[in-house]
Amino acid sequence: MDFKGSDTIPGPRTEDQLPHTAEAAVKIVIVGGFGVGKTTMVGSVSEIRPLTTEETMTQAGIGVDDNFGSDSKTATTVAMDFGRISITDQLVLYLFGTPGQERFWFLWNGLFEGALGAVVLIDTRRLEVSFDVIGRLEERGVPFVVAVNSFPDAPRYAIADLRAALDLDEEIPIIECDARRRASSRDVLMTLMHFLHSLAMSGALR
Amino acid sequence: MVAGKDGAERAELDLVTLIVASADPPPSAAPEQAALLRLCTTPLSVAELSAYLSLPFSAMTVLLTDMLTADLVTARAPIVRQAVADRSLLEAVMHGLQRL
Numbered sequence: 001m002d003f004k005g006s007d008t009i010p011g012p013r014t015e016d017q018l019p020h021t022a023e024a025a026v027k028i029v030i031v032g033g034f035g036v037g038k039t040t041m042v043g044s045v046s047e048i049r050p051l052t053t054e055e056t057m058t059q060a061g062i063g064v065d066d067n068f069g070s071d072s073k074t075a076t077t078v079a080m081d082f083g084r085i086s087i088t089d090q091l092v093l094y095l096f097g098t099p100g101q102e103r104f105w106f107l108w109n110g111l112f113e114g115a116l117g118a119v120v121l122i123d124t125r126r127l128e129v130s131f132d133v134i135g136r137l138e139e140r141g142v143p144f145v146v147a148v149n150s151f152p153d154a155p156r157y158a159i160a161d162l163r164a165a166l167d168l169d170e171e172i173p174i175i176e177c178d179a180r181r182r183a184s185s186r187d188v189l190m191t192l193m194h195f196l197h198s199l200a201m202s203g204a205l206r
Numbered sequence: 207m208v209a210g211k212d213g214a215e216r217a218e219l220d221l222v223t224l225i226v227a228s229a230d231p232p233p234s235a236a237p238e239q240a241a242l243l244r245l246c247t248t249p250l251s252v253a254e255l256s257a258y259l260s261l262p263f264s265a266m267t268v269l270l271t272d273m274l275t276a277d278l279v280t281a282r283a284p285i286v287r288q289a290v291a292d293r294s295l296l297e298a299v300m301h302g303l304q305r306l
Binding site for chain 1: 218219220221222223224226241244245248249250251253254256257258259260262263264267282283284285286287291292293295296297298299300301302303304306
């Protein structure tokens with residue numbers, strides 16, 4: 001184990017420490033292709049500077065990929081950025097920005113299985129990346145909403161056209177957002193929570 | 207599954223299981239155990255520990271499983287999605303988000 005000396009490890013700043021009363025956490029996963037703005041969204045709503053957890057991937061799991069590691073990464077280490085929002089003194093919400101490729105999801109136990117739900121963040125310039133993600137979430141029974149990150153130079157489509165292109169059911173919310181803005185990212189999370197609440201009310205959640 | 211202090215079975219460690227130190231580092235503690243105990247004098251998630259200690263999640267769970275067995279730390283299990291969602295939980299999260 002490559003472990004740096006304990007004296008050099010910076011822990012959470014005092015203001016970033018959770019209270020002793022923190023009893024339990026919940027999580028929401030923000031999933032999307034490389035460069036779609038997952039970390040930006042996590043950072044815009046997180047009360048702590050986003051942190052990164054990494055996992056090393058075995059050779060067998062590495063396939064051809066045209067998104068991940070498109071710069072200098074060798075694709076043997078998979079990183080996931082995350083942030084945190086304190087809900088009450090007892091309850092904490094964590095947000096994980098997760099690569100869109102399903103083979104990475106197995107690296108972290110229960111990443112999706114235990115999550116309250118997911119946000120599929122999409123870039124209209126690369127819509128095809130989202131098809132697979134949406135299919136996988138549906139297979140796993142993970143409730144999700146779709147958020148369109150409005151990049152200035154990305155083509156704009158009517159929500160109905162996006163719904164048709166993504167082959168999404170009527171009840172699944174699609175919203176536009178600006179992941180850089182806290183209020184906008186918060187609205188995306190609220191949309192997911194309202195959707196989960198409506199599922200709970202209708203008893204439709206598996 | 208990991209046996210808890212009370213003998214009850216615990217779920218596997220999740221990214222958002224909260225870890226709290228229950229002891230000072232014993233003299234026999236390995237450097238990473240001592241570092242972890244110093245970090246979680248207040249509750250910290252497994253994910254945060256992984257980030258601060260620069261350890262992969264898999265190595266983190268091995269380390270924590272040993273420390274749970276040795277009663278050096280306690281784990282507070284996350285609330286996971288249920289077949290029938292807990293509406294009061296969802297409402298609490300909504301209220302928390304509204305304050306952002």
